[in-house]
Amino acid sequence: MSTGTKVTLELPWVEKYRPYKLQDIVGNEETVERLKIIAKDGNMPNMIISGLPGIGKTTSVHCLAHELLGEYYHQATLELNASDDRGIDVVRNKIKQFAQTKIVLPPGRHKIIILDEADSMTPGAQQALRRTMEIYSNSTRFAFACNQSSKIIEPLQSRCAILRYNKLADEEVLARLLEIAKMEEVKYNSEGLQALIFTAEGDMRQAINNLQSTVAGFGFVNDVNVFKIVDQPHPLVIQNILLSCVKDKDLDKAMELLDSLWSKGYSAIDIVTSTFKVAKTIPDINEQTRLDVIKEIGFVHMRILEGVSTYLQLCGMYAKICDI
Known part of the structure; x- marks a missing residue:
């Protein structure tokens, strides 16, 4: 039954406030500076970004792709996640097909293939990538985001620049939460923010999700409400x-x-x-x-x-x- 009210679809805050420029990324300043230099020079190497979940690995690659490709970003970027089937067939078909596709890009720019959660790719699929990376090196660059770089086979590691991301500091997570709380007019107290930081353990994505869940569930962010939402003992x-x-x-x-x-x-x-x-x-x-x-x-x-x-x-x- 229609009540006549208009339903608006709200984006999850983690997507709504996802950075689109490298300068907006929180934490890991040294590594992000290296990415800014790559964006400025325009010559992106194949790369592996490793680190814990929720600290900005995939977001960094997307920001870099946005800055390198500009208006060509959507047609010149292919992202495959761990949820996609990424056996040998996907490498032979999807990835190879995209690498072969002719796209007119500005001089010095390349198509970018982003493989998220790359450490869960089968060893066979990783082996199949070796040749593909070499054959299409003139037109395509690969970016692997993973939690453990040791699960990427040695031949791929030797073809890539390896960047490591560290856990975010509590102050960095707090600063971002305060920004979002201000923009969303969230009611909170300091104990609530401390609880969000304690439960997130350096994972920005989890901190933002828990903030939104607490606001949706209780309307006020204090420590008791946060621990109810994340279902952890106080x-x-x-x-x-x-x-x-x-x-x-x-x-x-x-x-x-x-x-x-x-x-x-x-x-x-x-x-x-x-x-x-x-x-x-x-x-x-x-x-x-x-x-x-x-x-x-x-x-x-x-x-x-x-x-x-x-x-x-x-x-x-x-x-x-x-x-x-």
Whole structure:
């Protein structure tokens, strides 16, 4: 039934605020400077950009392509993602076909093939690319974006310039979140922004998505709402558990707080992951104690990942931390 209201399709903020110029990219200044020099000279090499998810690898390649190709960007760029089938057939057909296509470009410019999540390409497909890269080197350049460059075969690595992206600093993520919050007129408090940064761990894409989800779900960005949206245990509760163990040696109090988290439905992996994050910044303990605590968490984390995901593992972990 129509209510007569007009429905407007809103872009996800992560797309709405995606940079289109290299100067707008946040973080990794040294690497981005190298890309700016490439854009200025116009001679792009084949390249591999590696780093963690959500820190701007693919966006950087698109920005570079925009600056190099200008109005020819759409017809002279081919992007293939991990979601596409990228076996040998795709290399032989799609990629080769695009490389063979005649497109009139300004002097010194090349067609660009962007292979996102390149480390999930089959070794056979990577081998098939070797010859294609050499045959069409006069007209086409390849850009591989991947999380681990070691999963790209050696012959391809030797044909490419390798750029590495580091995790974004908390201040860089915060600055971008504040910009978006201002443009979208988001209501927030400082605890809410801290929670977004804590949960994103240097991943800009996740930080922006969590910001939008919290605004859509609750209208106000504070720490409680953010942790509900990302479905992680509140770090203050985890911090209280650790302080009860390390400082007060009060295992009963720690178990009460653990029970409150367990009854809310958090899994063992949620709790142990958050415990590790909080242990790195827990206040007023000496570094040796901190290292011993992290070591215990590491052992339990390993057991949980191997499949022993039980409440008893968590109880044992906190009991051992009490003994430190």
